[in-house]
Amino acid sequence: MRTPIVAGNWKMHKTWEEAVQFTNEVKEGVPTVDEVETVVCAPALFLKEMVDLTTDSSLAIGAQTMHEEEQGAFTGEISPVALQNIGVRYVIIGHSERREMFNETDKSVNKKVHAAFKHGLIPIICCGETLSEYENQETKEVVTFQVDAALHGIKREEVKNVVIAYEPIWAIGTGKSSRAKEANETCRTIRTALAQQFGDDVAKQVRLLYGGSVKPDNMKSFMEQDQIDGALVGGASLEADSFLQLVEVAK
Numbered sequence: 001m002r003t004p005i006v007a008g009n010w011k012m013h014k015t016w017e018e019a020v021q022f023t024n025e026v027k028e029g030v031p032t033v034d035e036v037e038t039v040v041c042a043p044a045l046f047l048k049e050m051v052d053l054t055t056d057s058s059l060a061i062g063a064q065t066m067h068e069e070e071q072g073a074f075t076g077e078i079s080p081v082a083l084q085n086i087g088v089r090y091v092i093i094g095h096s097e098r099r100e101m102f103n104e105t106d107k108s109v110n111k112k113v114h115a116a117f118k119h120g121l122i123p124i125i126c127c128g129e130t131l132s133e134y135e136n137q138e139t140k141e142v143v144t145f146q147v148d149a150a151l152h153g154i155k156r157e158e159v160k161n162v163v164i165a166y167e168p169i170w171a172i173g174t175g176k177s178s179r180a181k182e183a184n185e186t187c188r189t190i191r192t193a194l195a196q197q198f199g200d201d202v203a204k205q206v207r208l209l210y211g212g213s214v215k216p217d218n219m220k221s222f223m224e225q226d227q228i229d230g231a232l233v234g235g236a237s238l239e240a241d242s243f244l245q246l247v248e249v250a251k
């Protein structure tokens with residue numbers, strides 16, 4: 001069976017003091033990794049401190065993005081080598097906000113996924129359709145294309161460790177989540193695409209998360225679905241209480 005994952009994406013929120021307070025509150029309350037994997041993807045500035053605070057906890061720390069190159073003249077960027085070096089375990093790749101506002105493309109997403117594996121980081125790859133693609137019933141084609149492109153050239157033994165977050169763009173931060181059954185069908189499409197590329201046994205092992213206005217009160221409806229293995233959560237991951245409630249539901 002696939003172990004559920006609850007991953008928080010703080011985006012550009014919190015001060016350092018708030019990050020430390022959250023980490024101290026949450027690290028005691030999370031279950032063991034065989035029950036639910038818990039991840040907080042924090043702003044890059046806080047990562048080292050948060051990794052150090054959680055060495056005795058099963059709460060894992062993730063980055064929200066990274067560059068595909070190891071080093072070089074890339075002002076302001078984050079190196080995968082540096083992330084690995086400070087003990088970061090996960091990295092979100094291809095979040096729709098990065099695609100929309102920071103020019104991430106399917107090609108750069110694929111390069112970053114390669115770089116993540118090269119440096120021992122687990123990629124949480126985001127895919128999802130826009131509102132107009134949803135209205136035109138193009139969701140299945142869009143997510144299949146994005147997932148195939150993201151995983152191009154990745155080895156089967158690596159693909160099984162990938163985490164894929166299906167995040168309909170129209171549901172992110174809008175308070176308007178997808179219907180759980182519909183999200184489940186899209187996740188089934190993703191799993192079928194994985195099976196076609198990498199075989200059934202690999203596809204069965206990949207964790208698929210839903211993301212988009214997940215809250216403690218709708219989390220159960222997503223966790224009940226057979227293809228959904230957890231959630232990538234923005235707003236509701238910012239408070240320790242609500243993060244822990246999501247984790248409780250995922251158990």
Ligand code: PEP
Binds near residue numbers: 171172212213214
């Ligand atoms: C996200 O940022 O990935 C996200 C799903 O945000 P929210 O939960 O706030 O919709």
